[in-house]
Amino acid sequence: xxxxxxxxxxxxxxxxxNLRELEFDVNPIVxxxxxxxxxxxxxxxxxxxxxxxxxxVFKHSNLSGSYFLGRCRVTNSLLYKSDIRGDELKKNGDLxxxxxxxxxxxxxxxxxxxxxxxxxxxxxxxxxxxxxxxxFFIRDTVSTHYANIHGSxxxxxxxxxxxxxxxxxxxxxxxxxxxYVQAGEISHLNVDPGTVWVRQPGVFNFMYxxxxxxxxxxxxxxxxxxxxxxxxFVEDRKEAFQRVFEVVNIENQVxxxxxxxxxxxxxxxxxxSIGENVLVAQRAYLQNSTLGKxxxxxxxxxxxxxxxxxxNVTAHGAKIIDADMGNDVFVGFNSFLRGRPDAxxxxxxxxxxxxxxxxxxxxxxxxxxxxxVWGLVRNAKELKTNSMGxxxxxxxxxxxxxxxxxxxxxxxxxxxxxxxxIHHILEANGAFYNGNVNRGHAQRNQNISFNxxxxxxxxxKEGMYPTIIIxx
Amino acid sequence: xxxxxxxxxxxxxxxxxNLRELEFDVNPIVxxxxxxxxxxxxxxxxxxxxxxxxxxVFKHSNLSGSYFLGRCRVTNSLLYKSDIRGDELKKNGDLxxxxxxxxxxxxxxxxxxxxxxxxxxxxxxxxxxxxxxxxFFIRDTVSTHYANIHGSxxxxxxxxxxxxxxxxxxxxxxxxxxxYVQAGEISHLNVDPGTVWVRQPGVFNFMYxxxxxxxxxxxxxxxxxxxxxxxxFVEDRKEAFQRVFEVVNIENQVxxxxxxxxxxxxxxxxxxSIGENVLVAQRAYLQNSTLGKxxxxxxxxxxxxxxxxxxNVTAHGAKIIDADMGNDVFVGFNSFLRGRPDAxxxxxxxxxxxxxxxxxxxxxxxxxxxxxVWGLVRNAKELKTNSMGxxxxxxxxxxxxxxxxxxxxxxxxxxxxxxxxIHHILEANGAFYNGNVNRGHAQRNQNISFNxxxxxxxxxKEGMYPTIIIxx
Numbered sequence: 001x002x003x004x005x006x007x008x009x010x011x012x013x014x015x016x017x018n019l020r021e022l023e024f025d026v027n028p029i030v031x032x033x034x035x036x037x038x039x040x041x042x043x044x045x046x047x048x049x050x051x052x053x054x055x056x057v058f059k060h061s062n063l064s065g066s067y068f069l070g071r072c073r074v075t076n077s078l079l080y081k082s083d084i085r086g087d088e089l090k091k092n093g094d095l096x097x098x099x100x101x102x103x104x105x106x107x108x109x110x111x112x113x114x115x116x117x118x119x120x121x122x123x124x125x126x127x128x129x130x131x132x133x134x135x136f137f138i139r140d141t142v143s144t145h146y147a148n149i150h151g152s153x154x155x156x157x158x159x160x161x162x163x164x165x166x167x168x169x170x171x172x173x174x175x176x177x178x179x180y181v182q183a184g185e186i187s188h189l190n191v192d193p194g195t196v197w198v199r200q201p202g203v204f205n206f207m208y209x210x211x212x213x214x215x216x217x218x219x220x221x222x223x224x225x226x227x228x229x230x231x232x233f234v235e236d237r238k239e240a241f242q243r244v245f246e247v248v249n250i251e252n253q254v255x256x257x258x259x260x261x262x263x264x265x266x267x268x269x270x271x272x273s274i275g276e277n278v279l280v281a282q283r284a285y286l287q288n289s290t291l292g293k294x295x296x297x298x299x300x301x302x303x304x305x306x307x308x309x310x311x312n313v314t315a316h317g318a319k320i321i322d323a324d325m326g327n328d329v330f331v332g333f334n335s336f337l338r339g340r341p342d343a344x345x346x347x348x349x350x351x352x353x354x355x356x357x358x359x360x361x362x363x364x365x366x367x368x369x370x371x372x373v374w375g376l377v378r379n380a381k382e383l384k385t386n387s388m389g390x391x392x393x394x395x396x397x398x399x400x401x402x403x404x405x406x407x408x409x410x411x412x413x414x415x416x417x418x419x420x421x422i423h424h425i426l427e428a429n430g431a432f433y434n435g436n437v438n439r440g441h442a443q444r445n446q447n448i449s450f451n452x453x454x455x456x457x458x459x460x461k462e463g464m465y466p467t468i469i470i471x472x
Numbered sequence: 473x474x475x476x477x478x479x480x481x482x483x484x485x486x487x488x489x490n491l492r493e494l495e496f497d498v499n500p501i502v503x504x505x506x507x508x509x510x511x512x513x514x515x516x517x518x519x520x521x522x523x524x525x526x527x528x529v530f531k532h533s534n535l536s537g538s539y540f541l542g543r544c545r546v547t548n549s550l551l552y553k554s555d556i557r558g559d560e561l562k563k564n565g566d567l568x569x570x571x572x573x574x575x576x577x578x579x580x581x582x583x584x585x586x587x588x589x590x591x592x593x594x595x596x597x598x599x600x601x602x603x604x605x606x607x608f609f610i611r612d613t614v615s616t617h618y619a620n621i622h623g624s625x626x627x628x629x630x631x632x633x634x635x636x637x638x639x640x641x642x643x644x645x646x647x648x649x650x651x652y653v654q655a656g657e658i659s660h661l662n663v664d665p666g667t668v669w670v671r672q673p674g675v676f677n678f679m680y681x682x683x684x685x686x687x688x689x690x691x692x693x694x695x696x697x698x699x700x701x702x703x704x705f706v707e708d709r710k711e712a713f714q715r716v717f718e719v720v721n722i723e724n725q726v727x728x729x730x731x732x733x734x735x736x737x738x739x740x741x742x743x744x745s746i747g748e749n750v751l752v753a754q755r756a757y758l759q760n761s762t763l764g765k766x767x768x769x770x771x772x773x774x775x776x777x778x779x780x781x782x783x784n785v786t787a788h789g790a791k792i793i794d795a796d797m798g799n800d801v802f803v804g805f806n807s808f809l810r811g812r813p814d815a816x817x818x819x820x821x822x823x824x825x826x827x828x829x830x831x832x833x834x835x836x837x838x839x840x841x842x843x844x845v846w847g848l849v850r851n852a853k854e855l856k857t858n859s860m861g862x863x864x865x866x867x868x869x870x871x872x873x874x875x876x877x878x879x880x881x882x883x884x885x886x887x888x889x890x891x892x893x894i895h896h897i898l899e900a901n902g903a904f905y906n907g908n909v910n911r912g913h914a915q916r917n918q919n920i921s922f923n924x925x926x927x928x929x930x931x932x933k934e935g936m937y938p939t940i941i942i943x944x
Binding site for chain 1: 515520521522526717718719720721919920921922923924925926927928929930931932933934938939940941942943944
């Protein structure tokens with residue numbers, strides 16, 4: 001166990017050096033978050049398919065419970081139950097378009113995780129940084145429970161639980177719990193918990209801040225493990241995943257159309273129905289719900305007692321409970337949408353639920369079609385404050401202040417950017433597959449072999465994984 | 473699947489070239505033995521412990537269902553449910569004693585399997601060839617069900633089902649079904665089925681031949697899969713292993729003393745008891761039996777309704793049914809000892825049951841203590857022909873002809889060589905551990921992590937494993 005402890009100390013020190021200017025000490029926060037004994041308990045696994053780039057190098061690391069798909073190197077790092085999905089990485093010969101530039105990609109992109117400690121973190125997509133096209137790096141970084149590092153190279157950062165960085169390169173930053181940042185490039189920033197920030201420099205700036213008191217009910221993190229509704233919710237459903245991980249092969253619990261795919265590490269509870277072109281990712285949890293054609297259920301999402309009409313995006317970590325979702329509704333990262341059995345939540349078609357939105361109602365509520373919703377919505381009054389028709393939002397051309405939201409710039413560009421991205425997500429996931437063209441993850445991920453890997457079970461190296469190199 | 477078929481053809485061709493002088497064509501024999509589709513079905517696995525040399529390189533091969541422990545390279549080969557145990561390989565700095573020579577081992581020994589097709593074969597121990605101390609090679613070789621390649625480098629050979637080569641280097645040889653060869657070095661030989669041959673050149677020569685008609689009841693192999701009592705016996709018990717392979721972690725079904733070890737890929741049926749210093753290897757099958765202190769149950773062995781008093785060796789592939797075994801009884805490779813519920817077999821202490829012995833009785837039978845037994849024994853009369861007191865055997869100094877046995881040379885040297893080897897086997901397996909010294913496999917194998925590996929699930933490479941490199 002000695003080497004594991006040394007590695008932990010080494011990572012903490014490196015992150016603290018990076019964050020010295022922010023006077024941020026990760027040690028007391030992270031110190032007892034995952035007991036080292038816990039890190040020898042769970043096997044990690046990687047997928048093998050002919051459709052994904054295959055290349056793994058794992059060195060001097062612990063990887064317990066983590067899932068790997070695609071090209072990835074992990075060195076001197078601790079990954080605890082993280083999902084590292086390299087199935088959207090750029091390939092040699094691709095052209096990367098950035099503003100006026102058309103940059104050729106000169107080698108297959110790789111995810112490089114060095115000297116970092118990631119807890120239940122999703123790493124996905126590809127590096128959106130034009131400066132580092134072939135290497136999606138995460139170094140000297142600590143991220144905590146259910147953080148998302150999405151297309152975002154990271155150097156010397158700390159991410160609180162349920163936080164997301166999206167398409168953003170960050171250096172020496174602290175991202176507070178449940179903060180969402182999509183800002184291109186940031187440096188030496190300490191982003192408050194519950195900040196939702198979407199920026200396209202010179203075009204628009206969307207900035208919402210959760211009222212701290214209310215946010216704390218959902219997620220509170222200072223010393224010790226994260227607490228609040230979000231954690232209770234996932235902890236209550238933890239056991240269902242155990243069965244899924246205990247067996248080598250698992251029987252499908254539900255009919256899956258030939259054009260859809262259901263990951264064998266997802267939990268499927270009774271009365272669930274899966275339509276054509278549906279993608280259900282690993283660690284998704286579905287119960288008594290209908291996923292219509294082209295819907296997707298991404299990693300760490302929960303869909304319970306709900307109906308999704310079709311082409312719905314349920315992004316990484318989003319929860320949908322007792323709700324009816326129209327066609328083409330987008331639900332962003334880590335959103336928490338909770339109706340009640342006697343108070344269903346209805347969201348009209350083509351609505352956009354911003355990443356990190358909390359809708360938590362006690363009375364039935366209807367979000368009209370084509371609405372943009374954000375922030376904390378617990379009743380009709382808060383919905384009024386924290387939503388706007390997409391058409392109206394598109395008309396903004398200077399600035400608007402609405403509740404805790406400040407928006408500056410072009411609402412039209414903001415809405416268009418979102419809609420284009422949603423279209424791209426559906427496309428990548430195979431929602432538009434017609435039996436012939438537009439093949440995506442739903443079609444390509446149907447037949448993955450999973451190999452399991454484990455650490456040394458005892459001795460000095462207890463908890464450390466041997467060096468593992470996998471090539472095509 | 474294309475590449476797998478090409479690989480199969482390549483191996484067959486190479487073996488046939490080696491065996492051209494013997495006019496032996498392996499193609500019709502092996503062609504449909506394991507359908508290629510079968511080779512994508514089962515995961516392989518390798519063990520990780522701090523006590524074993526760790527270094528695996530798997531390239532351009534299929535490894536389905538195989539078990540690896542220790543340093544091993546597999547290239548251009550098909551391994552189907554084989555056990556490759558590299559936990560007794562020589563280490564850099566060891567001295568290898570061979571006749572008058574004391575040869576220093578200059579690097580850690582590795583098992584190299586190239587261009588070969590091994591079916592349910594056990595590869596174990598280390599190269600006993602003084603010409604190739606650091607490389608235990610198996611190349612251009614096909615071996616079939618339950619063959620043992622024990623300390624025996626092999627080049628250009630074919631091994632029939634349940635055959636064994638032991639401490640013997642072989643080149644361009646055919647080893648018939650259920651033949652046992654321990655002969656130092658052999659070349660361009662076609663060894664008949666049911667030959668039991670132990671030779672130390674210039675010292676002794678033990679040669680027994682099973683009567684072919686009777687042997688065929690137990691094992692018959694010409695075209696199609698092997699048939700007979702041996703295959704029926706293992707096929708009847710196949711399902712019990714499925715459960716063992718289906719789950720990731722398995723609960724101990726039986727109390728295991730702190731000084732003993734029970735492999736998680738063994739089958740343990742009810743009413744089994746395991747004593748101190750006992751070693752139960754992977755793919756062993758124990759049912760309603762007692763293993764006394766220091767007994768071992770090696771790969772592919774079956775111990776059913778039997779009592780083993782202590783320090784018993786049950787070698788790879790041996791079966792013991794309805795029997796009572798005294799202390800220090802040795803049962804060699806692939807022996808088949810079957811009493812009946814109403815006709816128990818008793819074997820007195822310190823007896824040596826030669827490798828490839830069949831005792832299959834209908835009436836109770838007692839083998840006196842200190843007996844050497846060989847060949848086919850189905851009743852008291854055959855026991856008389858095919859056994860001899862060790863003391864008497866030791867007195868032979870020229871030759872003896874007894875039933876189908878021809879022995880020439882020094883009986884004393886033969887018995888001593890066997891006894892020394894049995895002592896060494898017990899020692900290596902940890903039978904003499906006293907809580908402090910004489911640690912062996914029983915103590916070292918208690919805590920192994922197993923990682924699973926699988927092939928590409930579809931496409932051209934279906935059934936081929938990616939390149940996998942594991943270093944400490």
